[in-house]
Amino acid sequence: MIKDLLSDPTTRVILCCGAGGVGKTTTAAAIALQAADQGRKTVVLTIDPARRLAQALGLNELSFEPHAVKAVPNLYAMQLDMKRTFDEIVLAHADADRARTILENPFYISLSSSFAGTQEYMAMEKLGQLLASQEWDLIVVDTPPSRSALDFLDAPARLGSFLDGRLIKFLTTPAKAGGWAITRILNTGIQLFASTISKILGGQILTDISAFVSALDSVFGGFRKRADETYQLLKAPGSAFIVVAVPERDPIREAEFFIDRLNSEGMPLAGVIVNRVSPSLAPITISESKELQKSASPELNSALDLHIENVRAKTNEERLIKTIKAPALLRIEDADGEISDIAGLRSIDLAGKSL
Numbered sequence: 461m462i463k464d465l466l467s468d469p470t471t472r473v474i475l476c477c478g479a480g481g482v483g484k485t486t487t488a489a490a491i492a493l494q495a496a497d498q499g500r501k502t503v504v505l506t507i508d509p510a511r512r513l514a515q516a517l518g519l520n521e522l523s524f525e526p527h528a529v530k531a532v533p534n535l536y537a538m539q540l541d542m543k544r545t546f547d548e549i550v551l552a553h554a555d556a557d558r559a560r561t562i563l564e565n566p567f568y569i570s571l572s573s574s575f576a577g578t579q580e581y582m583a584m585e586k587l588g589q590l591l592a593s594q595e596w597d598l599i600v601v602d603t604p605p606s607r608s609a610l611d612f613l614d615a616p617a618r619l620g621s622f623l624d625g626r627l628i629k630f631l632t633t634p635a636k637a638g639g640w641a642i643t644r645i646l647n648t649g650i651q652l653f654a655s656t657i658s659k660i661l662g663g664q665i666l667t668d669i670s671a672f673v674s675a676l677d678s679v680f681g682g683f684r685k686r687a688d689e690t691y692q693l694l695k696a697p698g699s700a701f702i703v704v705a706v707p708e709r710d711p712i713r714e715a716e717f718f719i720d721r722l723n724s725e726g727m728p729l730a731g732v733i734v735n736r737v738s739p740s741l742a743p744i745t746i747s748e749s750k751e752l753q754k755s756a757s758p759e760l761n762s763a764l765d766l767h768i769e770n771v772r773a774k775t776n777e778e779r780l781i782k783t784i785k786a787p788a789l790l791r792i793e794d795a796d797g798e799i800s801d802i803a804g805l806r807s808i809d810l811a812g813k814s815l
C-alpha cells in the first residue's frame with residue numbers, strides 16, 4: 461500500500477511517472493505532504509506545477525533549492541529549472557574561464573534549454589545531488605511532462621549517445637589532437653557540414669573551439685558518469701517508482717509500457733495509482749433503472765438516463781483498470797474541481813481502496 465511505502469524508513473526515493481496531465485505533480489505533492497505529516501523530513505522535486513499548487517507549496521520562480529513549506533513542518537519543496545541546473549554543474553566542474561566559454565556558447569545554450577530529454581536528464585542530476593546531500597528522509601520526484609513517460613528512463617542513455625554522436629566526435633577529435641582543423645575540413649569539401657557547425661556554434665566561437673570542446677568533453681564526461689550512477693541508485697533498495705495513470709485507454713496503455721520497461725530494467729515498481737476514477741454510483745443496475753423508468757416522472761427519467769450513462773462509463777473504467785498488471789494499485793477519486801491547496805492534498809486518501 462502506498463501509505464506503508466511512504467512511512468517505511470527504508471524508502472528514500474519515490475518517483476511518480478506517467479503520461480502528461482494524469483496527476484503526477486499532484487500525486488507527488490500529496491505523497492510528500494503525507495510523509496512530512498508523519499514526521500519524515502521530505503523534499504518534493506516538482507516540475508511545472510499548476511500555478512495554484514505552486515502557490516500552495518510556496519514555490520516561485522526562484523525555488524531551485526529546497527525550501528520549507530510554511531504551513532507544513534518537515535515538508536520542503538523545490539522546482540526544476542533545467543538550464544539553471546545545467547549551468548550550476550558547468551560552474552561546479554569547470555574552472556571560471558572555461559565555464560564562461562561554455563555558458564556563453566550558443567551551442568551550449570540550445571543544448572541546455574532545448575535538447576530533447578534534457579529535462580529528464582536534469583531531474584536525474586538533481587535527484588543525484590539531493591541523494592548525495594544525505595539531508596532527506598524521503599525525496600519525492602515528480603517527473604517531467606514528457607511526450608512519453610519512458611523518456612525519463614531513456615534520458616541518460618540518450619544524452620550519452622548524443623555526446624557520443626557524430627557532431628561531438630567531430631568536434632572533440634581535433635581538440636584532442638591539439639587544434640581545430642577547420643581549413644583542412646573545408647578543403648576536403650565537407651563544406652555543408654562545416655557551415656552547419658558554424659551556424660550552430662556561431663562564427664566567433666570557432667576561434668575558441670578547442671577550449672570549448674575540451675571543456676565540454678570534461679564536463680559532459682562527468683555528466684554521463686553521474687547520470688549512470690543515479691540510474692543505478694534508482695535500482696537499489698530504497699527507491700520506488702509509482703506509475704500514475706487515469707482510467708482512459710491511452711494513459712493506461714502508456715502505463716503498461718512503463719511497467720514493462722521498469723520490470724525489464726530491474727527498476728523497483730511499487731505500484732500503480734489510478735487517478736481521477738469516477739466517484740461511486742448508487743447501486744442501481746442498468747436493467748433496474750430501465751424498469752424504474754417505466755413509471756417515472758420526466759425528471760426522474762432523465763436522471764435515470766444519466767445514471768445509466770454513468771454506469772456504462774464506470775463499467776468501462778473498471779474493465780480498463782483490471783487490465784493493468786502491477787503489484788499494487790491505489791485509486792484516487794476525481795475531486796470536484798482541481799486539487800490545488802494543502803487541504804486538497806491531505807484529502808487524497810493514500811491508504812484508500814487498492815486492487
Ligand SMILES: Nc1ncnc2c1ncn2[C@@H]1O[C@H](COP(=O)(O)OP(=O)(O)O)[C@@H](O)[C@H]1O
Pocket residue numbers: 478479480481482483484485486487509510605735736792793794795796797798799800
Ligand atoms: N484526483 C483529481 N481530482 C481532480 N483534479 C485532479 C486530480 N488529480 C489531478 N487533478 C488536476 O489535474 C490537473 C493536472 O494534474 P497534474 O498533477 O498537474 O498532472 P501532471 O503532473 O501529470 O501533468 C491539475 O489541475 C490537477 O489539480
Ligand SMILES: [Mg+2]
Pocket residue numbers: 484485486507508509602604605
Ligand atoms: Mg506535472
